[in-house]
Amino acid sequence: MNGLPCIKGAPIAGRLRCIRHAGLLAAFLFASRSLGYAAAQTGAQPPSVHELFVQGQTLAREGRMAESEVVLEKATELAPDDRTILNLLAKVKGRLGEFPDAISLFQRVIALNPMSAEAHVDLAIALSDSGDLQAALEETARALAIDSNLPQAHLNRARLLDDLRREPEADAEFSIARKLAPNDPDVCFYWSFVERATGHFDKETSLLQRVIALQPANEKALILLGKSLLEQSRTTQAEAALRRALAIDPKSAEATYLLSRLLIKTKPLESRQLAARFAILRQQSANVDRSKSIGNEAYGASLEQDWPKAIDLYRQALQICGGCEAEEALLRDLGLTLCRSGDIKEGRIELQRALSLNPDDREVVKALSIIGQEHERL
DSSP states (O other), rough: OTTTOOTSSSOOOOOOOOOOTTTTTOOOOTTTTTTOHHHHHHHHOOOOOHHHHHHHHHHHTTHHHHHHHHHHHHHHHHOOOOOHHHHHHHHHHTTOOHHHHHHHHHHHHHHHHHTTTHHHHHHHHHHTTTOOHHHHHHHHHHHHHTTTTTTHHHHHHHHHHHHHHHHHHHHHHHHHHHHHHHHHHHHHHEEEEEEEHTHHHHHHHHHHHHHHOEEETTTHHHHHHHHHHTTTTTTHHHHHHHHHHHHHOOOOOHHHHHHHHHHHOOHHHHHHHHHHHHHHHHHHHHHHHHHHHHHHHHHHHHHTTOOOHHHHHHHHHHHHSSTTTTHHHHHHHHHHHHHHHHHHHHHHHHHHHHHHHHOOOHHHHHHHHHHHHHHOOO
């Protein structure tokens, strides 16, 4: 699946972004000297295309997509027709949510190698991520015309047909994909959605059990298995699945709630304890929403260049957040605001904290690069 995590609810992939502070980097111009290019500015031998590719590949494997993007873009400037570099850059762009750029790059790869079935599948994924399901479906057809035994083409075609509510066709494609790749957990995982939609809970259960056999720590599959078993009144097995899910992620609100409801009659004390835990998790979710709301107020203040108010609001939001999912975005926006207010030292600290939480944030990477360059000039 192109190495990208995928979720039900988006065509092929979904990505959560908390708070975007667009425009705070308008004063920064990202220089090519950053991220390993200083040598080119000082007269030293610049890195070769191969060295840039290896660096970009390493950064991508480490999950540092924003930094990988910068390095690979430099590599494509030196080798604009290198399919391997273009392909990796396209995948990185996709991970960063830059779907138009990813689509354009995959199209360049196909123009250079029209008979690559894998390239057509990659383009299909990018098109689906952008919301163009029909065009994505056509690309899977092109891939299969080149290689009818490519499992990923059948899998992605099946998922697209499912998203288009064409379940019988999706079922047939999933069946082919499983024959071609019997040990691919993605095939069984996404096929289970089709079976649930058509009310075939026994088959859904069987597919999810196969996923868990291949991926014992797949918390989402365990929760879905628990729900499927509950539909069949197989409560003992459902309880075991939900307990395993909570052992993997004790903060799973869904597993906590489902297990609490399941144990009301058989284990009322534990059920109440779980209900209390669920209330705490729900409160934490409310704190996330409140911190985001205050963060939006802070953004409004920054637009008016009321730096003290914006900084104070961001810090309030971070205090309420308490390590919640919005923390990285709030730290980034606080750091950028501090920099714009003139407090570069404190801004840099907050940006570094943000980067440690999310190495993919290009705004942070660029801001820290510019700050570093300015520091060198002093």
